[in-house]
Amino acid sequence: MTKKFVIIFLTAINFCFAIFNQPKTAYADQLSDSIDEQMSNIDLSGLKDFFDENITMEKGGVVEFISNLLDGNFDKDGQSALGYISSIVFRQAREMLPSFICIIIIAVLCGILQGIKSSTFSQSINDLISFVGLLAIILVVSAQISSLISSAKNIMENIAKLITIMSPIITSLMVAGGANVSAGIYSPTVSTLSNIISNVMLGVLLPLVMIMFVFSVISNFSSSVKLSKFIDFASSTIKWILGITATIFTIFMTVQGIASATYDGVSIKAAKYAISNSIPIVGGFLRDGFDIVVAGSVLIKNSVGIACLFGFLIMIISPVIKMSLFSLMLKGCSAIVEPISDPRIPNFCASISKCINYLVAITLVSSFMFFINVLLMIFTANAFI
Amino acid sequence: MKDWILSIGIVVVILSIISLLLPNGKMGKYVKCVFSLLVVFVVLKPVVFLGDNNATLDQIYSDVHTDIPLQENYLDFVFEKKVESLEQNCEKLLENHQIFNVNIKIDVDSDYFQELRIKKVTANFENAVIKSENKHIDIIDVKNIIADYLGVSNNVVEIYQ
Numbered sequence: 001m002t003k004k005f006v007i008i009f010l011t012a013i014n015f016c017f018a019i020f021n022q023p024k025t026a027y028a029d030q031l032s033d034s035i036d037e038q039m040s041n042i043d044l045s046g047l048k049d050f051f052d053e054n055i056t057m058e059k060g061g062v063v064e065f066i067s068n069l070l071d072g073n074f075d076k077d078g079q080s081a082l083g084y085i086s087s088i089v090f091r092q093a094r095e096m097l098p099s100f101i102c103i104i105i106i107a108v109l110c111g112i113l114q115g116i117k118s119s120t121f122s123q124s125i126n127d128l129i130s131f132v133g134l135l136a137i138i139l140v141v142s143a144q145i146s147s148l149i150s151s152a153k154n155i156m157e158n159i160a161k162l163i164t165i166m167s168p169i170i171t172s173l174m175v176a177g178g179a180n181v182s183a184g185i186y187s188p189t190v191s192t193l194s195n196i197i198s199n200v201m202l203g204v205l206l207p208l209v210m211i212m213f214v215f216s217v218i219s220n221f222s223s224s225v226k227l228s229k230f231i232d233f234a235s236s237t238i239k240w241i242l243g244i245t246a247t248i249f250t251i252f253m254t255v256q257g258i259a260s261a262t263y264d265g266v267s268i269k270a271a272k273y274a275i276s277n278s279i280p281i282v283g284g285f286l287r288d289g290f291d292i293v294v295a296g297s298v299l300i301k302n303s304v305g306i307a308c309l310f311g312f313l314i315m316i317i318s319p320v321i322k323m324s325l326f327s328l329m330l331k332g333c334s335a336i337v338e339p340i341s342d343p344r345i346p347n348f349c350a351s352i353s354k355c356i357n358y359l360v361a362i363t364l365v366s367s368f369m370f371f372i373n374v375l376l377m378i379f380t381a382n383a384f385i
Numbered sequence: 386m387k388d389w390i391l392s393i394g395i396v397v398v399i400l401s402i403i404s405l406l407l408p409n410g411k412m413g414k415y416v417k418c419v420f421s422l423l424v425v426f427v428v429l430k431p432v433v434f435l436g437d438n439n440a441t442l443d444q445i446y447s448d449v450h451t452d453i454p455l456q457e458n459y460l461d462f463v464f465e466k467k468v469e470s471l472e473q474n475c476e477k478l479l480e481n482h483q484i485f486n487v488n489i490k491i492d493v494d495s496d497y498f499q500e501l502r503i504k505k506v507t508a509n510f511e512n513a514v515i516k517s518e519n520k521h522i523d524i525i526d527v528k529n530i531i532a533d534y535l536g537v538s539n540n541v542v543e544i545y546q
Contacts, residue, residue: 041458214390214394222401297463
């Protein structure tokens, strides 16, 4: 009797173990396999070539960076970013310092020579000394200015190029992730953005900044030719065009992004609700197959977007820091030489510094529009998984 | 634009040199006035002749291409995977109703920018095994089960035995 009871008891315990220890599906492995399969099918060669040409990544290329993001191996933190930025700042300051020391020396020499006035030199000689001193400073500053303008032009051209390369990849991933409406809406918007940047920024604003530079030089060069109001006109035009372009673009993208994402979100959630609620048992299985493919494409989309943003940040940070530092140091020069030199020299330095601020503003606004665009594309179809 | 800036620069440099060389007298003022007018004319030259170029604002948006080429190979692969998972789920659904080894085939039509549209669903019962006590199944019931799950009408579902 006892033996029978023990056998029945042990059988019941085994039965319970068999019921409650059923093998559960490893969802993380399935997602990882789905991601690997999709990564092998998606074409990232255009992005890889762009990054290899323009951006220096630490370990491997952009494809390895994306794979690390997908694996969760993102080892960048605030401290390393601050260290990187400060190293750029000090390096650029060291490179530009000789030019500014040269400017200060020229201004001081001119000031000293002009101080030996009336008894020794006539007014014409004083004017000639200012003329030559200013010419020397213009030559020193012009070399730096031309490199800054070409850096800004390069950044804007690269923004347009990166948008053109990145858009097919992210739009395809958005479609794969179920954000069909958003993808259909973003296609013309992204094209419009790249055209705005190349036509408005490169074709209108950058030439206006160059005109401001030239007129600042001319205005300070000759006391009889005054072009300061023309410079003010150019600067107002730049401010208006920048402000209007950035505002319209941001409002348009944000409203469009919210509306399309809401539509996609409602339709996807409605489909999932209908399927999972109509068949209570199968609804659970649905989440394995269909949702894993969608989740995989969303993760890849986010990783590609983040990689593009990260690479773009690396691309623009050094030129923007250089422009900002140059503007600041030129203002500093203007302040240092003002007490001692001819007024034209500090005025020239101050006006060129103002022009460079506009150059920085144009570069940052273009970058800002690109960031908004990529961030909206990343966040679309994220909340539906 | 390069020519325009160059012409302004040359005029200003010449004016500066002349103003340095000119003696300080009454004539100097008139010469400077003439050269200032010349500088104004050179600066305004592109504006004066703007009408001749027929430049319009439309040129800013003339190169807008609204079509982004999608990666069709990748999308075809993903859509294939999605259809595969739907087919597997249909088969599992039938297994829950004690009908095993049914081969489901779903034909879709997709525009990429629209959701998947199911054109036809084929259920092949050639090797099907019914494990319920009732060995007879109503085809219409099976059609309804599959059609309800996929959200399509019964006409789209075809049963082959």
